[in-house]
Amino acid sequence: MASSRIQAESIIDGAPSPHWLIAYSGGLDSTALLHLACLAARQQPACRVRAVHVDHGLHADSEAWAGHCQRQAQMLGVDCEIRRVSVDCSAGLGLEAAARQARHRALEATMQPGESVLLAHHQDDQAETLLLNLARGAGIDGLAGMPQTRRFGSGWLYRPLLGYPRAALQRWLEARDIGWIEDPSNADLSLDRNWIRHRVLPSLRQRWPACDRKLAESARHAGAAAHALADTDRSWLPVLADGDGWSASALSRLDDAQLSRVLRRLISEAGHPVPGQAVMAQLIAMLRSQRPDAEHLVTWTGVEARRYRDTLYLLRSLPALPPQWAVQWSGEQPLILPADQGRLETTGRGQWIVRFAQHEDMIRMPGRPAKRLSRWCQEQGVAPWLRCRLPVVLREGRICSLGPWVVDREVAPEKLQWIHAIAGIPGV
Helix, strand or coil, X not given: CCCCCCCCXXXXXXXXXXXXXXXXCCCHHHHHHHHHHHHHHHHCCCCEEEEEEEECCCCCCHHHHHHHHHHHHHHCCCEEEEEECCCCCCCCCCHHHHHXXXXXXXXXHHCCCCEEEECCCCHHHHHHHHHXXXXXXXXXXXXXXXXXXXXXXXXXXXXXXXXXXXXXXXXXXXXXXXXXXXXXXXXXXXXXXXXXXXXXXXXXXXXXXXXXXXXXXXXXXXXXXXXXXXXXXXXXHHHHEECCEEEHHHHHCCCHHHHHHXXXXXXXXXXXXXXXXXXXXXXXXXXXXXXXXXXXXXXXXXXXXXXXXXXXXXXXXXXXXXXXXXXXXXXXXXXXXXXXCCEEECCCCCXXXXXXXXXXXXXXXXXXXXXXXXXXXXXXXXXXXXXXXXXXXXXXXXXXXECCEXXXXXXXXXXXXXXXXXXXXXXX
């Protein structure tokens, strides 16, 4: 794509679909993208353009910016939806990452069937991303920077301006007397991206004037290499699958470089944030451990990677159970369990007590000797971290069911079901 002369037709050429949802902040980049998309759509009757402005509520003028975006879109004959989000940094993400996460969720929620989300990232942004990822010790995927097209939500995400420098977009807008919003946070040097933008890249350009374009070329080369490696790694996935998790022994047969790439793919496809090199080294060490009986755990932002026996589980962090929780249940209505533990349903009626399992529980099945919870769960293949999260149903002090297992049919609810989405619970 030419970087000096901006052509609206280039948006049409690469767009995954003719229906576009423009992520419109009101800044220079997204203003240029919205106007270019409207020009391109006029040349293609099948094209449809909508816009969405995500208000993060992080600046005193954010309400005014939302109004500006609606007015500008209206002048172009484009519907602009305002999405207000809350940026939550409590999960350990920095402000930039937490805002991006909230923004992407809002974009996914706004998408309509058949739409592609168009983002206004340009050549300078790609150079900044590559330098950021280099400073963080990224692997081949990080060195590939931002892909021009990728799956997103129910459709696609597309960046049609990656081949254009910011200066070219600014000249294009100024030549047409089109204004934009200047977000003062873009000058905040406490943010890593801004520091690279205002301190690092200007120095590099003085020495190497074409460095933005060359960095973008390097990202494309890395992207091609990453794509080829991904095809090889993807062929391993059917071999690695093991119930709700992944075979630790099969994973451990990979060399460290491929194992790191495969783990990143598994983590990403599970919807979790991909950890850095230090955590990745812990994951590899856990998989190569010769102590299968140990309880292995590696954690990072909102994620727990656990190994039990020969299975690796990638889980979101488990919420704490309420202490001493216990309720009476008649079976007339489904019982919603706390801490995302699912629900219990039965066709029977009676009076039961429901609580969570305790280490001192004794499991007594008819005709068999009583066993402690840990021993019984070990025989059933229940991972240690799940044992005290199993719902227990009692009647007259007798344990009649534990998780999905009915242990005393004489007093158990009829056709009892524990409906859950918890990985690591064996089938009955």
